[in-house]
Amino acid sequence: MPNEEWEENLTLVHACEKCRYAPDALLDAIERMVYNVLELDTGRYSKHSSPAALYVTRLCLRVYGYALTLLHHAEWVQKSDSATTMSGGGTHVRGLECPSALSTKLEQVTTRWRSMLLGRILPMLTGWLRRCDEAGDMDVVCVLRAHLAYIFKETEWTVAPETNEVCFIHLFEKQFKV
Numbered sequence: 001m002p003n004e005e006w007e008e009n010l011t012l013v014h015a016c017e018k019c020r021y022a023p024d025a026l027l028d029a030i031e032r033m034v035y036n037v038l039e040l041d042t043g044r045y046s047k048h049s050s051p052a053a054l055y056v057t058r059l060c061l062r063v064y065g066y067a068l069t070l071l072h073h074a075e076w077v078q079k080s081d082s083a084t085t086m087s088g089g090g091t092h093v094r095g096l097e098c099p100s101a102l103s104t105k106l107e108q109v110t111t112r113w114r115s116m117l118l119g120r121i122l123p124m125l126t127g128w129l130r131r132c133d134e135a136g137d138m139d140v141v142c143v144l145r146a147h148l149a150y151i152f153k154e155t156e157w158t159v160a161p162e163t164n165e166v167c168f169i170h171l172f173e174k175q176f177k178v
Contacts, residue, residue: 019066023102026063027109031116034060038120045128045140054147057121064113065154067106074098117151125151 018026037053073096098106129144 019063019070019106020098020102023105023109027067027105030056030060030063031109031113034113034116034121038124041124043127044131045137045144050128053124054143057117057125057147058150060113060117061150061153064110064117067110068154070096070098071103071106071110074100074103122148122151 033056037056040049041053042049073093125144125148129141129148132140132144
């Protein structure tokens with residue numbers, strides 16, 4: 001298990017560098033992987049194929065979070081008096097430079113990915129969760145609930161409260177059969 005975590009983190013480091021220097025190749029590849037996962041979804045958790053789907057989801061979420069950090073840093077640099085530092089990309093960090101062309105590209109991609117994560121991945125995982133819960137497979141239920149929580153890790157709660165409300169209603173209706 002530690003080797004798998006190390007390999008996954010190493011993949012993320014390479015992905016973050018690619019996000020700055022070759023964003024089209026990286027972002028298109030991850031988006032294509034997510035669409036392949038969605039296309040191959042059978043509607044239920046499978047111990048053979050679903051771990052790959054969960055890995056792709058985590059990879060997408062981590063690169064999404066890094067892209068948001070780049071965007072927050074670019075926004076902070078534009079409106080900063082450079083004396084005040086903040087969290088979430090709002091500070092002077094070498095390697096977080098984000099040119100305006102990259103910023104525009106990342107804004108489009110993060111908007112599209114957020115919609116995909118909440119509109120396609122979230123329902124897929126909640127469907128798997130419901131079926132695993134009915135079957136009493138608690139190990140998989142725990143894994144799926146962790147992934148559902150991870151989807152909301154990078155949520156900006158002040159941006160679109162109506163979208164957040166819809167997501168939570170969907171999540172709780174599916175999870176708790178309300």
